[in-house]
Amino acid sequence: MNIIEKRKTWFTISIIIILAGLLAMPINAFMGNGILNFDVEFIGGTVMEVNIGQDFDIANDIRPVVVEITGDENPQITRSGAQGVSIKTKSIDPETRAKLYNALKDKYNLDGMNDLLNVDDVSPTISTEMQLKALQALLVSSILMLIYITLRFKDWRFGLAAVLPLIHDVFIVLAVYSIARVPVNNSFIAAILTIVGYSINDTIVVFDRIRENKKVAKKGDLEGLIDKSVSQTIVRSINTSITTLVTITMLYFLGVPSIKEFALPLIVGIISGTYSSIFIASPLWYEFHKKSIAKTA
Incomplete structure (x- = not known):
């Protein structure tokens, strides 16, 4: 595989997706929709x-x-008791609340005196402190992985080339949230931290193979070393990801x-994560290694 020869193509694809997501944020904000589609957990609302x-x-x-009455495309609706329903939406005014209840009242022939159990404003359940803690967890875990991989491979270039793709993956997910207007709620934080932990695995497998092949590779042939190592591990990486994707996709549908x-x-x-492990991490290591050689030459 010509991974290194086409590295600029891989980098360009990622940059385009990330920039599209970043550009969508101010566009959404200008249109009055918010940079991201924050759910009730982040901004509070009405229950x-x-x-x-x-x-x-x-x-x-x-x-x-x-959805029709409140204009909230992502209300949180759950059963409450045997025949009750709890509806959480973004903040709505008293007039809209009355309109929503009257619509349900007409639809189900409700008793206006007894069937409206509660209606109130709720505060965000994901506080600023929780958001900061999540960012701290992401930062600390990235630093620890950088240190561990650097010590394990005895080369800081491996550590940096492994951690940067994790940031790449986070921005790709953010781009999807921004462009597709996916609701940002408590699942978002858990998903991001899970992705960071999952994504590093395939990268380490590729780097392990690079380290092994480096012992017998022709000196100075970095492109051949990386292409060979990726070719030897790509089937494993793709098969592992497909197996996981099948399960997650079934959960989604x-x-x-x-x-x-x-x-x-x-x-x-x-x-x-699979894409970055194959097409981003190794080319980054190549670039760092090449620059180090140029400086010492």
């Missing part, structure tokens, strides 16, 4: 609890009514909305 008093279907009966919101970023992250 309404209603006793339906009969069987109902959330996806086909409740959700369309809520068959799971409830909360599971789908967690599965989607994982799908994107796994694809991005």
Whole structure:
């Protein structure tokens, strides 16, 4: 495989996707939609609890009514008790609340005195402190991985070339959230941290093979060394990712909305992680190695 020869192509593909996501953020903000589609957990909202008093279907009966009246494309609707429903949306005014309840009242012939159990504003469940802690966890884990890989391979270039693709994967996932307006909720933080932990595995496998082949490779033939090492590990990397993707994809198509919101970023992250392990990490190591040689020449 000509991984190194076409490295500029791989880098360009990633840069285009990341830039598209970054550009979509201010565009969304200018249009009044926010840089990202933050869910109720991040920005707070309104919760309404209603006793339906009969069987109902959330996806086909409740959700369309809520979306139409509130304009919130991603309301959180769950069952409350045997025949009750809890509806969480972005903040809505009293007039909209009344309109929503009246629509449910007419649809299910509710008793206006007893069936509206509760309606109130709620604060964000994901605080600024929690967001900062998640960023700290991401930063600390990246630094520790950088140190560990550098010590294990006895070469800082391996460590840096392994950690930078993790940042690449995070930005790719952010680009998808920005462009596709995927709701950003508590699943987002868990998914990002999971992706970082998963993505590093394939990279280490490739780097291990590079280190082994380096002992017998022709001196100075870095391109041949990397292309050979990637070719020897690419089938394993792709098969591992496909196996994981099958499971996560089934969760996405068959799971409830909360599971789908967690599965989607994982799908994107796994694809991005496999791509970066093969087409980004090794070319980065090549660039760092080449620059080091040029400085000492």
